[in-house]
Amino acid sequence: xxxxxxxxxxxxxxxxxxxxxxxxxxxxxxxxxxxxxxxxxxxxxxxxxxxxxxxxxxxxxxxxxxxxxxxxxxxxxxxxxxxxxxxxxxxxxxxxxxxxxxxxxxxxxxxxxxxxxxxxxxxxxxxxxxxxxxxxxxxxxxxxxxxxxxxxxxxxxxxxxxxxxxxxxxxxxxxxxxxxxxxxxxxxxxxxx
Amino acid sequence: xxxxxxxxxxxxxxxxxxxxxxxxxxxxxxxxxxxxxxxxxxxxxxxxxxxxxxxxxxxxxxxxxxxxxxxxxxxxxxxxxxxxxxxxxxxxxxxxxxxxxxxxxxxxxxxxxxxxxxxxxxxxxxxxxxxxxxxxxxxxxxxxxxxxxxxxxxxxxxxxxxxxxxxxxxxxxxxxxxxxxxxxxxxxxxxxxxxxxx
Amino acid sequence: xxxxxxxxxxxxxxxxxxxxxxxxxxxxxxxxxxxxxxxxxxxxxxxxxxxxxxxxxxxxxxxxxxxxxxxxxxxxxxxxxxxxxxxxxxxxxxxxxxxxxxxxxxxxxxxxxxxxxxxxxxxxxxxxxxxxxxxxxxxxxxxxxxxxxxxxxxxxxxxxxxxxxxxxxxxxxxxxxxxxxxxxxxxxxxxxx
Numbered sequence: 050x051x052x053x054x055x056x057x058x059x060x061x062x063x064x065x066x067x068x069x070x071x072x073x074x075x076x077x078x079x080x081x082x083x084x085x086x087x088x089x090x091x092x093x094x095x096x097x098x099x100x101x102x103x104x105x106x107x108x109x110x111x112x113x114x115x116x117x118x119x120x121x122x123x124x125x126x127x128x129x130x131x132x133x134x135x136x137x138x139x140x141x142x143x144x145x146x147x148x149x150x151x152x153x154x155x156x157x158x159x160x161x162x163x164x165x166x167x168x169x170x171x172x173x174x175x176x177x178x179x180x181x182x183x184x185x186x187x188x189x190x191x192x193x194x195x196x197x198x199x200x201x202x203x204x205x206x207x208x209x210x211x212x213x214x215x216x217x218x219x220x221x222x223x224x225x226x227x228x229x230x231x232x233x234x235x236x237x238x239x240x241x242x
Numbered sequence: 243x244x245x246x247x248x249x250x251x252x253x254x255x256x257x258x259x260x261x262x263x264x265x266x267x268x269x270x271x272x273x274x275x276x277x278x279x280x281x282x283x284x285x286x287x288x289x290x291x292x293x294x295x296x297x298x299x300x301x302x303x304x305x306x307x308x309x310x311x312x313x314x315x316x317x318x319x320x321x322x323x324x325x326x327x328x329x330x331x332x333x334x335x336x337x338x339x340x341x342x343x344x345x346x347x348x349x350x351x352x353x354x355x356x357x358x359x360x361x362x363x364x365x366x367x368x369x370x371x372x373x374x375x376x377x378x379x380x381x382x383x384x385x386x387x388x389x390x391x392x393x394x395x396x397x398x399x400x401x402x403x404x405x406x407x408x409x410x411x412x413x414x415x416x417x418x419x420x421x422x423x424x425x426x427x428x429x430x431x432x433x434x435x436x437x438x439x440x
Numbered sequence: 441x442x443x444x445x446x447x448x449x450x451x452x453x454x455x456x457x458x459x460x461x462x463x464x465x466x467x468x469x470x471x472x473x474x475x476x477x478x479x480x481x482x483x484x485x486x487x488x489x490x491x492x493x494x495x496x497x498x499x500x501x502x503x504x505x506x507x508x509x510x511x512x513x514x515x516x517x518x519x520x521x522x523x524x525x526x527x528x529x530x531x532x533x534x535x536x537x538x539x540x541x542x543x544x545x546x547x548x549x550x551x552x553x554x555x556x557x558x559x560x561x562x563x564x565x566x567x568x569x570x571x572x573x574x575x576x577x578x579x580x581x582x583x584x585x586x587x588x589x590x591x592x593x594x595x596x597x598x599x600x601x602x603x604x605x606x607x608x609x610x611x612x613x614x615x616x617x618x619x620x621x622x623x624x625x626x627x628x629x630x631x632x633x
Contacts, residue, residue, distance in 0.1 A: 142353035169317055171357045177382055178350040180320050217270040336566035371563040372605030373530055 092204060092228040097136070100227050101206035103149055104136040108183065111235040112196050118185045119170035120163045125192040129155065129234070131202060132167065132185050135176060139221075142175040148224060150186050153201045156194065162186040201231040277396055277406035284413040291405035292337045293369055295395050298376075299327040300414055302388075302422045303429035306380070310359055317357055321384040322422070325429055326393060330377045332369040340366035341399045342379035345408075347390030355380050361431070378431075389420040494554070495623035497615070502629045509550055509618040510543030515628040516597060520609055524572030529606040532573050533557060535614040536599030537628075539585075544594075546586045552619030553582035555600045558627060560611035567600035575599055 092098050097106040110131045116122060117130055131150055137143055147161060164173050167183040176182055190196070207221040282288035287296045302324055306317040317323075330339055342365060344352040358364055358380060367377040379395070388411070396406040415423035500506050505514040520533040535555065543549050557565040567581065575581070579599040580588060590596055604612055617625040 140349060141351035166357070168319075169315060169357065171359075174356045175353055177321075177352045178346075179384055180382065182320060212270070216272065218272040334562065335564035336568075368568070370565055370568065370603060370605075372608055373527055373603060375527070 089203070089226045089228045092230050094230060094232065097134070098204060098227070098230075099138065099206075100149060100204050101208065101224075102137065102139050102143060102221055103146055103206075104138050104181075105149060105204070106134040107150075107202075107230050107232060108132040108134060109235070110200060110202075110232040111237050112190075113187075113237050117187060118165035118167055119172070120165060120185075120187045122189055126158075126189050127192055127194070129188045129190055129196060129200075130185055131232070132183060134181050135184050136181040137176045137178045140178055142177045144173055144175045145221070146176070146184070147173075148205050151203045151205065152188060153203055153229070155188075155190065155196065155200075157188055158191060159189060162188045196234055196236075198234060199231055200234045201229045204228050204230060275402035277401055277404055279394075279408040280405050281408050281410070283410050286409075288407045288409065289333065289405075290396070290407045292333055292335075292397050293339050294331045294333060295339070295407045295409075296329045297326065297393060297409045297411075298329055300411065301325045301327075301426060301429060302424065303426040305428045306358075307428055307430040307432070308358060308361070309432050316428070319382045321382055321387075322425065323355075323429060324381040324383055324388075325431075326379040326381070328377045328379065328395070329374050330367055330369045331374050332371045334371060336368070336370045337397060338366040338368050339377065339395065339397055341394075341396045341401075342381070343394040344381040344383055344387070345392050345394055346383070346387035350387060351394075352381050352383050352387065355382050357382075358431070363431075380431075385421050388414060388422055389416050490623045491619055492552075493623055494556070494615070494617040494625035496625070497627040498624050500626050500628045502631050505540070506626060507542065508616065508626050509553075509620045510541075510545070511549070512540040512542065513616060513626060514538050514540075515614060515631065516599075518612075518614055518631055520604065520612075524570040526570060526603065530603050531606065531609045532570050533602040533604050533609070533612065534573075534575065534599060535602065536576070536579055536597050537614070537616065539596050539598050541590050541592055541594045541596065544590055544592045546590065549620050550582065550586050550618055552617070552622075553586065554617040555582060555598070556615045556617065556625075557602050557604060557612045558615050559604075559608040559613075561608075563608065564615075565602050565604055565608075565612075568603045570601055570603060573601055575601065 094107060097104045110129070112127055113130050114127045117128060120128065122128055129152060131152075133150070135146060135149075146164065150162075151160070163186075165171065165185050165187065166174050167185050176184075204227045205224050206227040207224045209219070210222055211219050213220050213222065278291075280288050280290050284297045284300075287294050302322050304318070304322065306323050306325075308315050308317060324344065326342070342354040344354075346352065354365060363376075363378050365377070365379065367375065369375055369377075379393075383391075391411045391414075393409040393411060394406055395409070397404060417423055498506070500513075500515070502515060505512045507513075514537060516536040516538040518533070518535050520531045523532045526532060535557065537555075555567060576599075579597045581600045582598060585596055585598055588596070613627055613630055615625055615627045
C-alpha cells in the first residue's frame with residue numbers, strides 16, 4: 050500500500066516536471082515578447098543595403114498616372130512606383146523579391162506589387178546571382194489616394210539556414226523587418242513617362 | 243538495481259552518440275534525393291535517363307534580337323547572353339526536356355532566361371525517339387562565369403533522382419582574362435541557324 | 441523504489457511474469473504492424489503510379505473490336521508517308537480508330553486519353569504537330585472527342601498525327617491508353633498489307 054502510494058507520487062512528479070518546464074519557458078518567452086521591441090532602423094539611401102537574398106539600392110519613387118513599364122492601370126487608378134537596383138546575393142537564380150519593399154501607411158487595393166524589369170518591361174523575371182538589374186515595383190492605388198511627399202517603405206529580409214529542420218535543405222526563412230527607407234515621392238503627370 | 247540504472251544510462255548515452263554520429267557523417271536528404279549526373283564534354287552524346295543530348299554550339303552576344311507578339315525587341319543584359327544549341331533525342335518514349343542551368347566555376351547556378359516569353363524553339367522541348375531535334379537554351383551570365391563552367395540539362399526543374407546531363411564547357415575558347423574569344427554585338431533568334439563560331 | 445521492494449512477494453514475481461509476456465507479445469505485434477503500416481502508407485502512391493503508366497499491353501488483332509474504358513475500340517486505319525514539313529529520315533503517320541461509344545461519360549472514362557505508336561524495340565511516340573498535315577475530315581483527336589458530347593451507341597473516329605523515324609516505320613503498331621484502364625493499354629496489330 051505504502052509502496053504504490055509513493056510510486057504514484059513519483060509518477061506524478063515525473064510527468065508534471067515537463068509540463069511545469071514548458072509553462073515556465075512559455076511564460077518567459079511571453080515576457081520577452083512583451084518587452085518594447087527595438088524600432089527597425091532608418092536605412093541609408095546612398096549605399097546598397099544587404100537584405101537577405103537581395104542587395105538593394107533604392108533609386109527613386111514616384112506616382113504615375115499612366116501605364117508604367119508595361120503595367121496597365123484600371124481607369125481611375127494611379128500607381129506608386131519604386132525603382133531599385135537589385136542584386137541576387139544567393140548562389141542560384143531567384144525571383145523571391147515580392148516582399149522586399151512595402152510602403153508604410155498607404156491603403157493598397159492589392160498588397161502584392163507588379164514588378165517589372167525596367168530594361169525591357171519583362172514582368173517578374175528571375176534575377177541571376179551577382180547580376181544587378183533595375184526593377185520597378187508598381188502598386189496600383191485608388192485615384193483619390195493621398196500620397197505624402199516623403200514616403201517610408203519597410204524593407205524585409207530573411208535569414209539563411211544551411212539546413213532547415215525538416216529536410217536538411219538550405220534555404221531562406223523567418224522574414225523580419227530589416228529597417229525603413231524614406232524617399233521623396235514625385236508626382237508624374239499622365240503625359241510624362 | 244544500481245547496476246541496472248547505470249546500464250540504462252550507458253545505453254542512452256551510446257544511442258545519443260550513435261545518432262549524432264550518423265547525423266554528422268551520413269549524406270543529407272537533399273544530397274540523397276539530388277538529380278543523378280551524367281557527365282560529358284562538348285560535342286559528346288550524353289545519355290540521360292529519358293533523353294540523349296549533345297551540345298553543339300555556344301554563342302555569346304551582347305544583345306538578343308527577338309520577335310515578341312509581332313514586335314521586334316532588342317534584349318540587353320548587364321552581363322552576356324549565352325545562346326546554347328543542343329541536339330536532343332528521346333530514348334524510349336516521346337517526352338519533354340525543360341530545364342537548363344549554367345553552372346559557374348564556383349557553383350553559382352544561372353537558370354535559363356525567362357525574358358523571352360513563349361517561343362516554339364525555347365524549352366520545354368518536345369523530343370521523340372529516333373528523331374534528333376535542335377533545342378536552344380538561352381542564359382544571362384556575367385563574363386567571369388564562363389571559364390570552368392558546366393551546363394546542366396534535365397527533363398524538369400525539380401527532378402529528384404532523375405538523370406541530369408552535366409556537360410563540361412572547358413572546350414570554349416576564352417582569352418587570358420577569361421573573357422570569351424568571340425562576342426557578337428547582336429544575336430538574332432529568328433534568323434536561320436548558322437550564326438557565330440563554335 | 442529499491443528500498444521498498446527488498447522482499448518480493450509472490451504477487452511481485454507474478455507481475456513480472458505477466459509483464460514479460462506482454463513485452464514479448466508487443467515485439468511480435470511490432471514485427472507484424474510495421475510492414476503493414478508501410479504497405480498502407482505506400483498503397484496510395486503505388487495505385488496512383490499504376491494509374492498513370494501504360495505498363496501491360498493487351499494485344500488486339502486487326503479487325504477485332506475490344507471494350508476499353510466503356511467503349512468498343514477498333515483500329516480503322518494506319519497510314520504513313522512523306523507529307524508536310526518533316527525532319528530528315530522521318531515519316532508522317534496517321535492512326536485512326538473507330539470507336540463505338542458505350543458509356544458516354546467520356547470526361548470520366550477517357551481521362552488521360554493517350555494515343556501512341558510503339559515499335560518492335562518498345563519505343564513510344566506521342567502525337568505531334570506537322571505543318572501542312574491535318575487530320576482527315578470527320579476525325580477527332582482524343583481531347584476534342586471528350587468534349588464533343590457524343591451519345592451512347594454513336595460511332596466516332598478518333599485519330600492523331602505522329603512523326604516516326606524511318607527505321608521504326610516498318611514495325612510501328614498503334615496503341616491506346618486511358619486513365620480508367622491503366623496499367624493496361626491496348627496495342628493493335630497492323631492492318632495486313
